[in-house]
Every structure is written in C-alpha cells, then in structure tokens.
Amino acid sequence: MVCAGRRRPTFWLVSLINKMDGDYSYRQIADSIQQRIATGVYTVRLPAERALADEYGVAYQTLRRSMEVLRDRGMVITRQGRGTFVAPEFRVTPKTAESPDPPDSAEGAEGNEA
Numbered sequence: 029m030v031c032a033g034r035r036r037p038t039f040w041l042v043s044l045i046n047k048m049d050g051d052y053s054y055r056q057i058a059d060s061i062q063q064r065i066a067t068g069v070y071t072v073r074l075p076a077e078r079a080l081a082d083e084y085g086v087a088y089q090t091l092r093r094s095m096e097v098l099r100d101r102g103m104v105i106t107r108q109g110r111g112t113f114v115a116p117e118f119r120v121t122p123k124t125a126e127s128p129d130p131p132d133s134a135e136g137a138e139g140n141e142a
Contacts, residue, residue: 045057045084045085045086053086053090054086054090054091054093054094054097055094055097057080057084057086057090057091057094058094058095058097058098058101060084061074061080061094061098061103062098062101062103065103065104065114065118065120066118066120067120068120068121070114071114071119071120071121072113072114072119073111073112073113073114074104074111074112074113074114076111077091077092077095077112095112102115102117102118103115103118
C-alpha cells in the first residue's frame with residue numbers, strides 16, 4: 029500500500045553514501061558536494077536542499093547538516109528564501125571549447141616570422 033503523500037525513491041543514482049565507512053553520512057555528502065563544486069558541476073547555485081536529499085537518498089535534516097559543514101568550510105553561502113550559493117572564492121568558471129588563444133602567443137608568432 030502506498031500513501032498518497034509519500035515520495036517515490038529515485039533509483040537512477042547509485043548511492044554515494046557508504047554506510048560501512050566509519051565517516052558520518054553528512055560528512056560524506058559534504059565531501060561529495062565539495063568535489064562537485066571543485067570540478068565545476070555547481071558553479072553558482074546549488075540545487076534545493078530537498079532535491080539534494082532525494083538525490084543522495086538521505087533525510088532532509090542529514091543534508092542540512094552537510095550544508096552546515098560546507099558553510100563552516102567557507103564553501104557555500106545560504107540565504108534564507110533564496111537558496112544556497114557557491115562562495116565567490118570557490119567558483120570555477122567552465123572552460124569553453126572555443127576559447128581564444130592568449131593574446132601574446134598569437135601576436136608573438138606572427139611578429140617573429142617577419
């Protein structure tokens with residue numbers, strides 16, 4: 029029997045929490061989100077806390093504790109009613125494939141040929 033208000037679990041994501049590890053779940057989640065910030069998966073704004081809790085398969089309060097750890101590390105800034113954002117000093121700008129060459133290398137090569 030399924031309750032009308034019960035959320036359906038998401039099975040498309042392999043659990044990122046190792047329950048056999050000696051580290052607490054909230055720390056594992058904080059480390060995972062920190063890695064996502066460092067690799068540029070999250071550049072400015074993080075998804076909603078409830079969505080992240082569903083993604084990681086943990087209780088909402090567990091994820092809130094993870095956000096507290098990230099705030100203590102200085103990685104994120106939380107604004108009530110607005111969301112959670114990556115701290116400016118930790119923002120990674122995604123590189124595009126069409127980035128121009130550095131100005132001195134392109135001009136210097138032409139100047140040396142003449």
